[in-house]
Amino acid sequence: MSSRSPDDVFYLTTPIYYINGPPHLGHAYTTIVADTMARYRRLAGDDVFFLTGTDEHGDKIAQAAAKAGEAPLALADRNSKAFRDQWAALGITYDDFIRTTEPRHARLVQAILKNLFERDQIYFGKYGGQYCFGCERFYTEKEIVDGKCPDHQTPVIYIEEENYFFRMSAYQDWLRGYLEDHPDVVQPERFRNELLGFLREPLQDLSISRPKSRLQWGIPLPFDDRFVTYVWFDALLNYVSALGEPGSDLVRRYWPHVRHLIGKDILKPHGIYWPCMLKAAGLLRDEASGGVSLPGFARLRVHGFWTLGGGKISKSVGNVVEALALTRKYGNDAFRYFVLREMPFGQDASFSEEALVDRLNADLANDLGNLVSRATTMLVNFGPQAAGATPAPELPDQEIRDRAAETSSAVAQAMDEFAFQRALVEIWSFIGGLNRYIDASQPWTLAKDPGKRARLATVLVTLADALRYLGIVLEPFLPEAAARIRATIEDTRRPALANAVMGRTDELGRVRRLSGLFPRVDVKAAPAGSPPGGAPSEGPTARITIDEFKRLDLRVAEIVAAEVVPKSKKLLKLTVRLGEEPRTLVAGIAEHYRPEALVGRKVVVVANLEPATLMGVTSNGMVLAGSAGEALALVALDRDLPSGAKVR
Numbered sequence: 122m123s124s125r126s127p128d129d130v131f132y133l134t135t136p137i138y139y140i141n142g143p144p145h146l147g148h149a150y151t152t153i154v155a156d157t158m159a160r161y162r163r164l165a166g167d168d169v170f171f172l173t174g175t176d177e178h179g180d181k182i183a184q185a186a187a188k189a190g191e192a193p194l195a196l197a198d199r200n201s202k203a204f205r206d207q208w209a210a211l212g213i214t215y216d217d218f219i220r221t222t223e224p225r226h227a228r229l230v231q232a233i234l235k236n237l238f239e240r241d242q243i244y245f246g247k248y249g250g251q252y253c254f255g256c257e258r259f260y261t262e263k264e265i266v267d268g269k270c271p272d273h274q275t276p277v278i279y280i281e282e283e284n285y286f287f288r289m290s291a292y293q294d295w296l297r298g299y300l301e302d303h304p305d306v307v308q309p310e311r312f313r314n315e316l317l318g319f320l321r322e323p324l325q326d327l328s329i330s331r332p333k334s335r336l337q338w339g340i341p342l343p344f345d346d347r348f349v350t351y352v353w354f355d356a357l358l359n360y361v362s363a364l365g366e367p368g369s370d371l372v373r374r375y376w377p378h379v380r381h382l383i384g385k386d387i388l389k390p391h392g393i394y395w396p397c398m399l400k401a402a403g404l405l406r407d408e409a410s411g412g413v414s415l416p417g418f419a420r421l422r423v424h425g426f427w428t429l430g431g432g433k434i435s436k437s438v439g440n441v442v443e444a445l446a447l448t449r450k451y452g453n454d455a456f457r458y459f460v461l462r463e464m465p466f467g468q469d470a471s472f473s474e475e476a477l478v479d480r481l482n483a484d485l486a487n488d489l490g491n492l493v494s495r496a497t498t499m500l501v502n503f504g505p506q507a508a509g510a511t512p513a514p515e516l517p518d519q520e521i522r523d524r525a526a527e528t529s530s531a532v533a534q535a536m537d538e539f540a541f542q543r544a545l546v547e548i549w550s551f552i553g554g555l556n557r558y559i560d561a562s563q564p565w566t567l568a569k570d571p572g573k574r575a576r577l578a579t580v581l582v583t584l585a586d587a588l589r590y591l592g593i594v595l596e597p598f599l600p601e602a603a604a605r606i607r608a609t610i611e612d613t614r615r616p617a618l619a620n621a622v623m624g625r626t627d628e629l630g631r632v633r634r635l636s637g638l639f640p641r642v643d644v645k646a647a648p649a650g651s652p653p654g655g656a657p658s659e660g661p662t663a664r665i666t667i668d669e670f671k672r673l674d675l676r677v678a679e680i681v682a683a684e685v686v687p688k689s690k691k692l693l694k695l696t697v698r699l700g701e702e703p704r705t706l707v708a709g710i711a712e713h714y715r716p717e718a719l720v721g722r723k724v725v726v727v728a729n730l731e732p733a734t735l736m737g738v739t740s741n742g743m744v745l746a747g748s749a750g751e752a753l754a755l756v757a758l759d760r761d762l763p764s765g766a767k768v769r
């Protein structure tokens with residue numbers, strides 16, 4: 122029934138988080154996504170290994186430790202622990218936590234370096250270039266924006282030094298061919314396109330060392346102790362070192378099934394450096410690596426960024442650390458539900474306390490919480506526990522059983538694609554159906570009529586069975602709530618998808634009433650002067666007729682190219698496709714989106730706008746975006762439609 126791939130072994134990694142600051146929303150999102158996927162696969166019966174950890178070397182750690190007057194390792198111990206404590210508080214079920222300062226990691230990094238050096242994959246050379254000390258890397262002229270690091274916005278500095286280089290350029294053609302032939306290795310698709318874009322430029326060899334005169338805090342090169350290992354070369358190898366030496370049992374068992382979950386900001390190291398390193402080190406299929414095979418290279422699953430949106434109940438969510446602190450205010454499950462439900466995997470999304478509370482009230486308190494409360498109340502009041510009511514055993518209603526089966530298979534497909542949002546939409550559609558089922562079947566009316574006993578029994582067994590079903594399928598998404606649902610119907614078995622099938626039971630067990638699974642959050646009254654129930658409007662807007670609205674030709678368009686309009690801070694020149702028709706548009710979104718992040722996206726455009734020329738570029742239409750204060754967001758589709766599709 123399920124479209125799940127036949128893998129029954131599943132190795133999932135998060136990036137190892139750099140410990141120069143506390144855990145925040147971005148780290149938590151990646152880790153929650155990974156935890157949800159790991160729990161889902163375990164529920165499906167797979168052999169799962171879920172790895173996370175911390176990246177602890179480099180300039181920034183050394184400098185912070187020097188400033189605090191302590192040893193780098195003491196600082197690393199403390200900051201790495203903050204991540205483990207945070208994941209414990211969030212109920213994250215990782216199988217191993219790797220630290221790059223551990224001997225098991227350093228050993229593997231040195232072994233791989235030695236192997237590559239002996240096989241002439243690493244050479245000594247001189248390099249001069251523009252360097253960002255924040256990123257600890259060189260930038261090419263093309264990447265530099267107005268003389269500054271595109272990430273830090275601080276000036277890059279020309280430095281020249283002797284270093285060891287990995288012959289990455291030798292793998293350019295192989296990698297390009299590989300990415301072209303294997304669309305599934307990087308998803309969503311547009312990130313593969315972004316990598317192919319990088320590979321249209323000549324690939325440089327990668328400097329993999331830093332002289333100790335400049336940086337001490339790193340893994341020493343095994344063949345030259347005047348140098349330490351460049352942090353990325355060190356960090357990426359955690360995905361192997363956590364399992365052990367190549368050829369070890371864990372490597373043989375899990376490595377061929379690895380999937381790396383990453384944010385789009387670290388696409389290049391994972392999509393370019395990493396496969397070339399693996400290829401050179403012989404960690405790919407059919408190469409002498411102690412029997413280890415990997416289908417191509419590690420499959421990447423890439424997610425977008427959170428932006429912080431405004432909201433009327435709290436203006437205080439000013440940064441990503443405060444955003445994560447909301448778990449303490451609203452609970453792990455509500456936070457987890459919000460981030461999984463709000464962000465279509467691979468795209469950007471906006472985080473606000475207000476939006477979180479809206480979801481909590483609507484989806485969790487109203488839809489799920491009410492369902493559980495109503496169903497358990499009716500089971501207690503009219504079921505076998507109630508005096509005089511002893512319904513005959515019946516199978517659950519066929520319609521609800523069918524819906525459960527459809528939901529399971531849709532969720533399986535969505536989870537195969539890392540489409541967490543879609544999985545939740547499917548489950549909530551089932552929950553909505555159950556609430557309507559209660560409204561329509563009216564157990565409280567059936568209970569008054571002795572002639573309707575059999576029908577009442579069917580309705581009650583349907584509700585009990587549906588709760589049992591939800592107690593299993595909700596486990597990866599809402600682990601605490603799912604456990605409470607199972608407890609309230611005294612389902613003590615270890616949850617397994619194999620048991621998430623309705624209609625296997627015709628018995629009504631003991632049930633306890635469960636109300637307030639997710640208490641509603643009272644949204645404070647809007648401040649005086651604001652219109653009730655909404656954000657302050659920007660002044661009166663005249664109403665339009667439907668015919669006036671119909672004059673707008675709104676279309677879905679796919680962005681095929683994007684570039685900065687020269688001499689403009691705000692404008693991007695976009696080439697979009699409306700069906701087969703190419704168009705050039707100018708959009709004032711350069712302060713909010715980097716051009717390369719837009720290619721492959723679908724947006725909504727006004728197609729019949731009068732052409733206008735901005736900074737010398739003629740724009741044939743307008744891209745729709747929402748804005749509030751500083752924040753800006755492109756209008757996107759919540760599921761795919763072909764470009765050219767009409768929007769109304």
Ligand SMILES: [Zn+2]
Pocket residue numbers: 253254255256257270271272273274
């Ligand atoms: Zn930088």
